[in-house]
Each structure stands twice: as structure tokens, then as C-alpha cells.
Amino acid sequence: MKKLLTVDDVSVLEIESMLRDASEFAKGKRWRPKQQIFVANLFFEPSTRTKSSFEMAERKLGLEVIPFEAGTSSVLKGETLYDTVKTLQSMGVNMVVIRHEKERYFEELKTCQIPIINGGDGCGNHPTQTLLDLLTIKQEFGKFKDLQVSIIGDIRHSRVARSNANALTRLGAKIRFSGPPEWFDESMKCFGPYVEIDEAICTADVVMLLRIQHERHAQTLDLTKEEYHQIYGLTVEREKKMKANSIIMHPAPVNRNVEIASELVECSRSRIFKQMRNGVYVRMSVLKNILETFTEEIGYENHNQKWMAR
Amino acid sequence: MKKLLTVDDVSVLEIESMLRDASEFAKGKRWRPKQQIFVANLFFEPSTRTKSSFEMAERKLGLEVIPFEAGTSSVLKGETLYDTVKTLQSMGVNMVVIRHEKERYFEELKTCQIPIINGGDGCGNHPTQTLLDLLTIKQEFGKFKDLQVSIIGDIRHSRVARSNANALTRLGAKIRFSGPPEWFDESMKCFGPYVEIDEAICTADVVMLLRIQHERHAQTLDLTKEEYHQIYGLTVEREKKMKANSIIMHPAPVNRNVEIASELVECSRSRIFKQMRNGVYVRMSVLKNILETFTEEIGYENHNQKWMAR
Amino acid sequence: MKKLLTVDDVSVLEIESMLRDASEFAKGKRWRPKQQIFVANLFFEPSTRTKSSFEMAERKLGLEVIPFEAGTSSVLKGETLYDTVKTLQSMGVNMVVIRHEKERYFEELKTCQIPIINGGDGCGNHPTQTLLDLLTIKQEFGKFKDLQVSIIGDIRHSRVARSNANALTRLGAKIRFSGPPEWFDESMKCFGPYVEIDEAICTADVVMLLRIQHERHAQTLDLTKEEYHQIYGLTVEREKKMKANSIIMHPAPVNRNVEIASELVECSRSRIFKQMRNGVYVRMSVLKNILETFTEEIGYENHNQKWMAR
Structure with a gap:
């Protein structure tokens, strides 16, 4: 999987595969990429749950989470979402998670090569x-x-x-x-x-x-x-x-x-509250899935770790 | 110690023990839990000193600090403090540090199992x-x-x-x-x-x-x-x-x-300024004390590290 | 180099040396201090680019980045910039990056021992x-x-x-x-x-x-x-x-x-966008240069790593 924008785009087979991985994480299994991977969480709407949940998932996979506060960013200077994402990509950020009030905000990001995980778009998808x-x-x-x-x-x-x-x-x-x-x-x-x-x-x-x-x-x-x-x-x-x-x-x-x-x-x-716990496992699974695909595609060094014993 | 809400609850013996550990940290000794431990700092009032000091202490112990900005959290959507803490706990956060303007805010958190460290409650305790x-x-x-x-x-x-x-x-x-x-x-x-x-x-x-x-x-x-x-x-x-x-x-x-x-x-x-330096060592000591107790109590894998040579 | 406030203070020789190191980083070379080093990014003006770029550079060098949000800090309680920096220094922060709207804000920080990297001062320097x-x-x-x-x-x-x-x-x-x-x-x-x-x-x-x-x-x-x-x-x-x-x-x-x-x-x-990518490498180079100088000067244990193979 190269990105996750809506569930409608994801096949039943892919869903089942992600649920399987999430179940493994829930059982305490570990998986980590071997190299340093950077991810940024761009939340343009208030959120405790989803943002913290992604952060937990990212940390459990050993990823580096680059802080991004929409309220103090250059978006205040009128920068477009496209330029913001492209900027982070240029700096070496490997993936972004985005929550934005605008429905289907991701349409304007189609030409960005960086994988995008949709953390919620307006009344659209989650x-x-x-x-x-x-x-x-x-x-x-x-x-x-x-x-x-x-x-x-x-x-x-x-x-x-x-x-x-x-x-x-x-x-x-x-x-x-x-x-x-x-x-x-x-x-x-x-x-x-x-x-x-x-x-x-x-x-x-x-x-x-x-x-x-x-x-x-x-x-x-x-x-x-x-x-x-x-x-x-x-x-x-x-x-x-x-x-x-x-x-x-x-x-x-x-x-x-x-x-x-x-x-x-x-x-x-x-x-x-079990749903909240599962949120972390599911996000770990999505991140893992995208990282595995992406490392093959655009030439990250491909040595992700196999599943590790707990 | 399972939590630290007020000093009045802490015995003289426990105080002396914590000061002893803090002195060891001041001398450069190291201690770290062996597993990945997640802590969140929930500061609902402005703070440089206390928040940064906890953050320093947590990082020196190798803990994972989950960012939490009260200003962009679901508290804005009317979520109670109880539900916020319970949410973080469900996600796998192992400890929370809370500063809140409401005196004795922690009364409403009595049924939360997660250890709470009071970072200041209104005109109450610190x-x-x-x-x-x-x-x-x-x-x-x-x-x-x-x-x-x-x-x-x-x-x-x-x-x-x-x-x-x-x-x-x-x-x-x-x-x-x-x-x-x-x-x-x-x-x-x-x-x-x-x-x-x-x-x-x-x-x-x-x-x-x-x-x-x-x-x-x-x-x-x-x-x-x-x-x-x-x-x-x-x-x-x-x-x-x-x-x-x-x-x-x-x-x-x-x-x-x-x-x-x-x-x-x-x-x-x-x-x-020496007080500020000591703040970090004392907080490391509190965190260590709670982690040691907690790992025994509710079944974290109990393999905290012993004191390490510097 | 003990600090970086303006480029005018930096000799041509030092500039060339920093560009050389930045080029090495651009080629994928690695360098990390062996001990835990703490840095805080104090941004009193909105910024995506520069703040994220410093954060990327710091993380790539394996530094611990202490979060600091000007908007929720004690500066709101009227604390001076000097006292804020001195506070972080007392807590064990090893370096600070500062962006501030006041031109030459760093004049009032002359007696701080901690290295300061200027992330932009008003209409002054960058x-x-x-x-x-x-x-x-x-x-x-x-x-x-x-x-x-x-x-x-x-x-x-x-x-x-x-x-x-x-x-x-x-x-x-x-x-x-x-x-x-x-x-x-x-x-x-x-x-x-x-x-x-x-x-x-x-x-x-x-x-x-x-x-x-x-x-x-x-x-x-x-x-x-x-x-x-x-x-x-x-x-x-x-x-x-x-x-x-x-x-x-x-x-x-x-x-x-x-x-x-x-x-x-x-x-x-x-x-x-290449400039943005280069921003990360240049900042890594500046941080490396200062860390190398500083560890010798004021007695950090001096065992920075040599350049590592990728």
C-alpha cells in the first residue's frame, strides 16, 4: 500500500492483511524498520485521540516523529498545504499523517511522492x-x-x-x-x-x-x-x-x-476504551504496510526487520 | 510509591529515599527501565520550567514522551479530564504528569489505574x-x-x-x-x-x-x-x-x-538556578520510584535496570 | 565555533569548512556525539521550515530535542529571554536555537555560557x-x-x-x-x-x-x-x-x-526545494561544529564519534 486516503480504496484482501498484522501487534509482537524513518503528523484540527494514537504507534515502531503545530506554522503566512507537504518531503520526512477540515484535501496533494495517511478530512473519511x-x-x-x-x-x-x-x-x-x-x-x-x-x-x-x-x-x-x-x-x-x-x-x-x-x-x-487501544495497533499496521511498500518502490535501503520475538 | 499527588501523603522515610536517589542522579549515576515506557505531560496551565524539567528527567531516563497540547486537545470539544487520562491509558501510556488550574483535580481521577504525578494543582500542591x-x-x-x-x-x-x-x-x-x-x-x-x-x-x-x-x-x-x-x-x-x-x-x-x-x-x-538543576534530579527520582513500584504491581515485565556506572 | 549569531562573524575559512561537512552529510555520511545531548528550539515567531529543518538536523545527529512552545511558556508570565535561556541551561540543556522578532535579541544573552544558534532575529540575521x-x-x-x-x-x-x-x-x-x-x-x-x-x-x-x-x-x-x-x-x-x-x-x-x-x-x-534539503545538511554541520568545539571547552566528556560509514 502506497498511501491510505479512504477505506473505499482498500481491497478486502488488504483490509484482512492489515487486521492480521494489527492482531499480531496486539499480541505484543514487534516490528521495526532498521533505518531512521521520519514521520510528521499534520493536524489542522484539534485532536487528542487520533494524534496521540498515531504518535504512540509511530514510537512503538521506533520512528522519529517530527513535531508540527499547525497553529505556529507557515500556513499562517498563507502557505498552501501542497507547499507545506512538499517542504517536509524535501527535508527528508518519509511519511505524513494529515487531519484537515477540508473534505478531500488530499486531492491537491496528488503529485506529492511522499506517502500520506489520512487522519480525517472534514465530514469525509477517517x-x-x-x-x-x-x-x-x-x-x-x-x-x-x-x-x-x-x-x-x-x-x-x-x-x-x-x-x-x-x-x-x-x-x-x-x-x-x-x-x-x-x-x-x-x-x-x-x-x-x-x-x-x-x-x-x-x-x-x-x-x-x-x-x-x-x-x-x-x-x-x-x-x-x-x-x-x-x-x-x-x-x-x-x-x-x-x-x-x-x-x-x-x-x-x-x-x-x-x-x-x-x-x-x-x-x-x-x-x-478497547477501541482506543486497538487504534494504536491498527495504525502500527498501516505504517508497517506503507513502509514495506515504500522501501521497495523508491529506493529506501530495503532492510526492514522481520517480525521480532517480543 | 504508586503516585505523587501531595507531599503530605509521602512519609519522611519515602522523602529521604527519594532525596537519596536524586543525589545519586546529581552525581551522574544512571538508571533506565529496560522496556519502552510511555509518559505524557498534560499541562493545562502555562509552564516553561516544570514542563521542561519533567521532559528532561524523562528523556534522561530514556522514556518516550508523548506530546500533549492542552490547547489543541479534545478538551476543547468538552472532554472531561477523566476521559482524557483514561484515553491515554487505553492507548498504552504508562504514566501521566498533570498540571491543572483546578485545585485537587486529581480527586476525579481516583479510579484511573495509571500512576499520576501532580505537576501543580491551582493554589493547592506542587x-x-x-x-x-x-x-x-x-x-x-x-x-x-x-x-x-x-x-x-x-x-x-x-x-x-x-x-x-x-x-x-x-x-x-x-x-x-x-x-x-x-x-x-x-x-x-x-x-x-x-x-x-x-x-x-x-x-x-x-x-x-x-x-x-x-x-x-x-x-x-x-x-x-x-x-x-x-x-x-x-x-x-x-x-x-x-x-x-x-x-x-x-x-x-x-x-x-x-x-x-x-x-x-x-x-x-x-x-x-541550582534549584532548577535539582528539579531534574528530583523528578528522575520520582519517576524511578513509581516505575519500580508499578512494574511489580500491575505486571509490566519486571526487569528494570539496576543503577549503572556513569 | 562556540555559537552562530551572524554570518558576518564567521570567517571564510570557517564557512568553507562548514560547507564541506554539509556536503558530506548530503552524501549520506553520518556523525553523532556519543553521549546524550539536549537541545531546545525556542521559536518566538511562526515557522515551519526553519524549525522543522533544525529538528530534522538534530534528530539525524541523534540529539534529544526538548519541546518548547513560546505560546505556553513562562514568557507569558513576563519572564525575560535571559531567564528563560538560563533556566534551560540550568536544567542541563546543552544548546539552544532561537528565533525572535527582536533584532539582535542575542545581545542580552552575552553572559549565557550555553551555545546559541540564531534561527532568525527580526529583520536582522538568519x-x-x-x-x-x-x-x-x-x-x-x-x-x-x-x-x-x-x-x-x-x-x-x-x-x-x-x-x-x-x-x-x-x-x-x-x-x-x-x-x-x-x-x-x-x-x-x-x-x-x-x-x-x-x-x-x-x-x-x-x-x-x-x-x-x-x-x-x-x-x-x-x-x-x-x-x-x-x-x-x-x-x-x-x-x-x-x-x-x-x-x-x-x-x-x-x-x-x-x-x-x-x-x-x-x-x-x-x-x-533543493535549498530546503540543503538546510538540513547545513544545520547538521553547524551543530556538529559547535558540539565539537564545546565539548573541548567546557568539559563535556570529549568522545564525539568520528565520521561513520553510511
Whole structure:
């Protein structure tokens, strides 16, 4: 793999291969490139989770992480994203991870030779989030085929709803959507039906909640947080109606008592913090995959290490 | 030791043990954990000194420091401190250092398993500052018993006055307080009397100045900086009346010509920059102590290195 | 060399030696100090290029880079630059790189023992930029003697125009200036004449464009960007009149279609991205030079590594 911009571009075979590597990392296996590799994380939007997760993954692989603060960079002087990436490439940075508010910002970077990993583009894509969701489901059920997955909440403004629905469908799972009808997106119907919230929750093997993207859209429902929680949220009552062995997922950060009751965040069904742990393993896997491809392609010295004993 | 939130929680024996290790580090001894250990420094208030000092300590121990900028984190999206810490823990961060404007912020983190080192909580505590002050005094006098220590200045809003007074008293030193009576705190009387500024200065082995916390309280005296300096500051004239072999301490950053005359900052009695050097050694000692405890407790592979020859 | 504040302080012999080392680094040679060396990059002005370039250089030499964010530092609490540097020195930082908006900020740091590398002072100096420009020219022509260099643009507010003119003159090159007469500086005439833009471009071996420092001065010409480009910029038409084998340089970030036509930024004459690559090698060379001197002077253990095979 030369880059990771959207999950839609990645074949089922590649997805499975990356999940396999991520599972190995989760088991404690190690892999490191033998030479010094430089990576920069360009985050033009606030983020704890994704940025720290990439940083952890990079450090665990022994990569050198070049700090980049969008807020103090030359972007303030009007430099384009293209020139910023090209600059880092010229300096010897070997890979970049980018999060940017502009949907499909990566279109303008097509002629950059450096591998780009998309850390989130506006309301567009967030491929490593999809991969970590897939890993979490696979660890739980060992398969995707015929699993019932309900995706619930702010579907229209989510950057994972579409990718997750697409990838899960390709892997054989069955999708349902729920949440405020105003936030549903008709173009999602190809992946599965919109159903009532209670049906979505009690029929699912995986209840996949989405975060309300307050910061990404002004369009609000005419509801208080309490009302939203009662009507569309995973309340304590609704959790009791979930299927045996079904699980709860959420990309976090969680709006407690809005999408999900606060006391359910760490309940036995919740995989929310496990998703975060898996995020590191999945990103290690993506970095490894790209490094292996890239070293062959453009002439890094090709002596990546084999898997090492722990 | 499993965490370091306040010095009051730490026994005299533990304090002495940590000062001993810090002295070894000061002499150039080395100690490193054998495995990759991740630490994050969460500073929600501006800081050069403490943050850089922890960073130096962590790097000298070979730890991986995960960058965390409060200003661009998900805390902006309304995430709680608990969820932030829990997130980092889930990702594999092994320890966190936190500075937060909220006094006793750590109460809400009680159920986090990850060790927390308090880098300062509002007007509350700043335990590593206390430890570095103790190390500096010990290096100078070899003991605490019957030493005269005068703590002078903005006592009410200081996060070291109380902890220092408490720890020094437990170690056998004698405390006096001085400074603006409006900023004295009656509850400190259990540690020692309030005295006039000239008495405080000419009787002390250690003149411990406090920083005026302009940024932490609006309550100002009806005095110009020059007047404050003349009435409550360590002026050039007052320094001349200090006891032979007595020393000057200040946690810094110094307000030059307010708490202390600018020309005294680097005078022969001043240990101000030595305190900064000691800060690194003390923090290395705290980190070592916690790492040693923690590796035994929750199952890190327990093969910390022994002390190494320099 | 004990510090690098301006290129004017550096002898021709030292310049040549640093360019030689930089060339070795460009060829892939390695050099690292044997002990752990700490460096802090203090950037009080926005910067992608220079800060990242120093960071790359430092990491390639295996140095420990202590993060320092001016925006969250104690400078906010009114700490002086002197006290900040002295603090870092006390903590064990071995070198600092500083960029500051104040011209000749380093005058107030004269009594600091720690080596300082100037990363840019207001409209004053930017010595590593000059060195990287020199390296780029030397790689191209193998010499400086009798080369025709035209320096074009915002000469008055540039921090490289004067240093570059001075260094190039000392090395034997011939300088011409062009650009808006309002932005020319009469005191530069000692280095060479002011000529019309077309003459400057068609006679030069090196067309050295300067960035318009919008952020450093309010004084604007009464021209739109398009008019500036037509009158003083390197347009597509003017590029066609350049001498055979002549090259285009620009310190970047580029204002596309102002100083230079956007389509020329990556044309075959352009060395703009090569300059960035050279920036890393030149900074490695400066750091090496200072580390070698300093380890002898003030008693670091002197066992720097010799050049290593790649």
C-alpha cells in the first residue's frame, strides 16, 4: 500500500492483511524498520485521540516523529498545504499523517511522492478509525459475515458512518441506521435501511454510536441534550434490551448522557476504551504496510526487520 | 510509591529515599527501565520550567514522551479530564504528569489505574517543587534539624508554602513566615509564627521567597512594584544582613526587583538556578520510584535496570 | 565555533569548512556525539521550515530535542529571554536555537555560557539560511568566484539580503540588487549596484528572490499582487531570458504569482526545494561544529564519534 486516503480504496484482501498484522501487534509482537524513518503528523484540527494514537504507534515502531503545530506554522503566512507537504518531503520526512477540515484535501496533494495517511478530512473519511472498528468487531466475533451492525446518530456529519457501512458490507455484515431522521442521509440506503431507535438497538450484535459533531456543523435539532438522550440515545433502559453478547462502540470523545448514558461508558458491553487501544495497533499496521511498500518502490535501503520475538 | 499527588501523603522515610536517589542522579549515576515506557505531560496551565524539567528527567531516563497540547486537545470539544487520562491509558501510556488550574483535580481521577504525578494543582500542591527545595537545602546543610527557614511573600496563593512548611517541620526544621499580612494565612500558624520582614531575613539559614502569583489572583495590594520591593522584598540592603552561610531560594520565574533585587538573582547566596538543576534530579527520582513500584504491581515485565556506572 | 549569531562573524575559512561537512552529510555520511545531548528550539515567531529543518538536523545527529512552545511558556508570565535561556541551561540543556522578532535579541544573552544558534532575529540575521544558500550555489557551480548573483525584492526587510551579499562578496561573487526602489537600502551599495529588474534577471547566474515580508512590515507599495508580479516578479516571460545554466533560488515560503510565477516554482532552473534539503545538511554541520568545539571547552566528556560509514 502506497498511501491510505479512504477505506473505499482498500481491497478486502488488504483490509484482512492489515487486521492480521494489527492482531499480531496486539499480541505484543514487534516490528521495526532498521533505518531512521521520519514521520510528521499534520493536524489542522484539534485532536487528542487520533494524534496521540498515531504518535504512540509511530514510537512503538521506533520512528522519529517530527513535531508540527499547525497553529505556529507557515500556513499562517498563507502557505498552501501542497507547499507545506512538499517542504517536509524535501527535508527528508518519509511519511505524513494529515487531519484537515477540508473534505478531500488530499486531492491537491496528488503529485506529492511522499506517502500520506489520512487522519480525517472534514465530514469525509477517517480510514484508520474504520480499521480500528473492524479490528474490535473481529476480536469479538471472529468474523463479519451476517453480523448485525446498527449505526446510530449524526450520520450526515460523521466521517466514519459511510466508510464503516461500506467496509462492513463488503465484509459481509448487515447494516441498519438510526438516529434523528434530519441527520440521516438518503444516499446511505444502499448499505441498509433506516429503522426506529429501539429496533436498531435490540436487534444488533454491534451498537455503533456516532459522536454528535457539534464543532463541525451549526445545524442543530430543536432538542435539549436530555431530550436527545431520551429519544435517540443509548439509555440505561435501552441497554437492557440489547442481545446477549452484543457490544457497544463509540469513536469518542463521548458526549456523556447525550449519545450514551454516562454509566454505560465503562459497562461490560462497552468496547469504547478497547477501541482506543486497538487504534494504536491498527495504525502500527498501516505504517508497517506503507513502509514495506515504500522501501521497495523508491529506493529506501530495503532492510526492514522481520517480525521480532517480543 | 504508586503516585505523587501531595507531599503530605509521602512519609519522611519515602522523602529521604527519594532525596537519596536524586543525589545519586546529581552525581551522574544512571538508571533506565529496560522496556519502552510511555509518559505524557498534560499541562493545562502555562509552564516553561516544570514542563521542561519533567521532559528532561524523562528523556534522561530514556522514556518516550508523548506530546500533549492542552490547547489543541479534545478538551476543547468538552472532554472531561477523566476521559482524557483514561484515553491515554487505553492507548498504552504508562504514566501521566498533570498540571491543572483546578485545585485537587486529581480527586476525579481516583479510579484511573495509571500512576499520576501532580505537576501543580491551582493554589493547592506542587510536590516535586517541594522535593527539589528539600534537596537543595540538604545539599547545602546536610541536615534539616533545627534549620531556620523563613518563607516570605504570597503565602495564601502559593502552592508550595504549605507543603514546604509541612515537610520541613516533619523533617525537624523551624519555620517563620513573613510578607504582606493580607496574604498570610492564619491556618499556617501551626507551622510557625508570622514575623516582620527584617527579622525573617536576618535570622534565617534559608530565605525562601515565593513568587507573586499575579496570574492566579486578582486580589492586589494597594502598592506599586517598587513599594512592594522596599517593604516586603529581598533588597540589596536586606541581603547584607543575612546570616553567614545562609542561602536564598525562589521557585522562579522571578519577578525581578519585586520579590528580589535583580542583582541578587545570581549572587553567591542564591541557589535559584541550582534549584532548577535539582528539579531534574528530583523528578528522575520520582519517576524511578513509581516505575519500580508499578512494574511489580500491575505486571509490566519486571526487569528494570539496576543503577549503572556513569 | 562556540555559537552562530551572524554570518558576518564567521570567517571564510570557517564557512568553507562548514560547507564541506554539509556536503558530506548530503552524501549520506553520518556523525553523532556519543553521549546524550539536549537541545531546545525556542521559536518566538511562526515557522515551519526553519524549525522543522533544525529538528530534522538534530534528530539525524541523534540529539534529544526538548519541546518548547513560546505560546505556553513562562514568557507569558513576563519572564525575560535571559531567564528563560538560563533556566534551560540550568536544567542541563546543552544548546539552544532561537528565533525572535527582536533584532539582535542575542545581545542580552552575552553572559549565557550555553551555545546559541540564531534561527532568525527580526529583520536582522538568519545565518543558517545564508549557509544553505551558499551550499546550493556551490553544489551547482563548484565555486563562487566571479559568479553573478542578483538579489531581488524586499531587500530592506529581509534578514538574508545583507548577510548573503556580504558572504558572497567575501567569497568572490559579484552582486546586483533589484526590486522596488522603495525597498532598496542605500547602505547595500557597498556590495553592488541597484539595476533594473530585466537586467538583474538576464545577466545572473543566480536569481535570488526574496520573500515579501508581509508579516514583518506594514509599509506596502501602492501595487496589487498582480502589478507587483508584472513589474518586479520573476514572470514566465522573464525566466525565458535567463542565461543558460542559471538557477532560481527563494528562501520560501513562496508567495506564488507574486515574487515568482507559480509554474516556475518547480521548473528545471528552480533550486527552491533543493535549498530546503540543503538546510538540513547545513544545520547538521553547524551543530556538529559547535558540539565539537564545546565539548573541548567546557568539559563535556570529549568522545564525539568520528565520521561513520553510511
